[in-house]
Amino acid sequence: MMHMVDEGFESFYNDEGFGPIVDTRPVPSHKLDHYRGKLPDRLLQYWRAYGFAGYGNGLFWMTDPDDYSEVLNAWLYGTNFHRKDKYYVIGRTAFGKLVVWGTKSGPSLTIATNMAMIFPSDKSDRIKDGYADSMISNWLAATRRSSLDEDDDDDCPLFERALKALGPLAEDEMYGFVPALGVGGPARLDHLKRVKAVEHLIFLAQLGDPKIMLDIVKEAKDRGLWK
Template identity: 25%
Template sequence: MSVTPRRPLQEVLDEFGPLKDSTTVSASQAEGYRGRLPDAMVDFWIEHGRGQWRDGLYWICDPEPIMPVLHALFAGDPEFDAARMVPFMRDAFGEVSIWHPKFKVITLNVNSGTVTTTDITTKVIEGIPPFDDDMAVAAAVDANVFDVHGWVDSRSGKPVFETVRRRLGPISANQVYTMVPHFRLGGDGAAKDFSIGGFIEYLGVLTQMGSFTFERYVDPKEGGRGAFGHLEAVRTIGHDRLIDN
C-alpha cells in the first residue's frame, strides 16, 4: 500500500490557517536562500510570505536583520559557524529557530542564555523513517506552534503570553516582549516584568549580557533524568569548555 507523503508545513496551515500580518517575499529574494535553507521553507516564503500565527506568539521571520547578532554571538566558536546559519522562526519573547546544514535546527534562547540543537534526520521515531531536511524544518515549526507556549514564569510554571499580550497589546514583526528586570540579572521572569521593544535591539543587548551555554539533550535511554530526560551544559559558546562568566 502506497503512503501519500505529507506536504511540509501543511499541518500547521490546516490547523491555524494562513499567516497573519504577512509580508510577501519575492521569488528572487527567496531563491537567494535556496541551498542554504531547506526547499520547503524557501517555497513556503514564496507561496505564503512571512508573518505570524497565534496572535503573534510565533513568527516566520526575515533572516537578514538577525544575522549580525549571530555573527557577534558565535564569533570564534569551534563548532558553530554563523555564516552557515539561517534564522527562519522566532517567538514573541525573542527565542530564535535557526537552520544549519550540519546541526539542522539550532534553538537560540536569548532570555535563558542557552543554545540547543535538534536533528531529527538521524533518528527513527516510532518506526517512522528519519525525516529529510524539508520535514525537519517543518517539524520545528509544527513543534513550536502546536505544542509550546513561549516564555514560562519560573515561579508558577505558567506561560505568560496571554497575560502580557492582554496588558500590552500585540507586537509587530520588528517588535518583541522585553523583560525588565531581566531574568538573567535576577528578575522573576513574571508577566508583570514585560514591555514592548525592538526585536533586533533586544537580541543585541541580551547576547552582550553574558556568556551563552551550549546544552545537549540527554534521552532517558541514555541516562537522562525523569521521564523526558534533561538538558546538560556542554560548553560555553565561543570556547571548547565551560567557563565562568
C-alpha cells in the same frame, strides 16, 4: 480558502491553531533565489506562499534570516558553532527564542535567549540523506503553542496575558523582560515590555557567555545507545 503547501503546514495552521496569519511581508524573488541551496526548498515554498509572517497572534514568527544575521553572530561568536556551519534564523517566538537552521546540520540549534542557553541537535546525517524538506514540514507539524510560550515565576504561561496587557506585536517587536532575567529581573507580566526584537536580542547576548546544553541524541550515539 487558504491554500496549504503541505500537510505539515496545514497541521500547524489549523490543527494546532496558529492561523490566521498576521503582519505578513511578501518575499521578493531575489531573496528566494539567494537562499536556494542554503535553506530547504520546502521552507522557500512557505515563504513564497505566505511571506515572512506571524502566527498564533504573534506567538511565533517565520523570519527573514537577513534581519537576524547580526543577532545570530552575537550569540554564536566565541562558541564552537561560530563558523562551523552556515546558520540562519528561520523563526523566533514572541519572547525571543530563536530557531536556527544550518545548511549542513539542519535544525541544529535553538537559542533560548532569556535564559542564555543554546540547545544543539545536529542533524547532519539526515541532511546528507536528503530529508531537509520533510524535516521542515515535520518541524512545523510538531510545533505546539505551549512549547513557544514563556512561563512566569509561578510557572504560568505569559503570552495571552502579555497580548491582552501590552497589545499585539509588530513584526520587528518582541515581549522582553525589563530588567532582563540575565541580570536578575523577575519573570513577571508587569516586567514585560514591547521592545525592538533585534536590539533587545543583541543586548541579551552581551550579558554573558551562553550555556551550551548537551546534545542528547549525539551523546546517545557516541555511547552506542542510538543508531
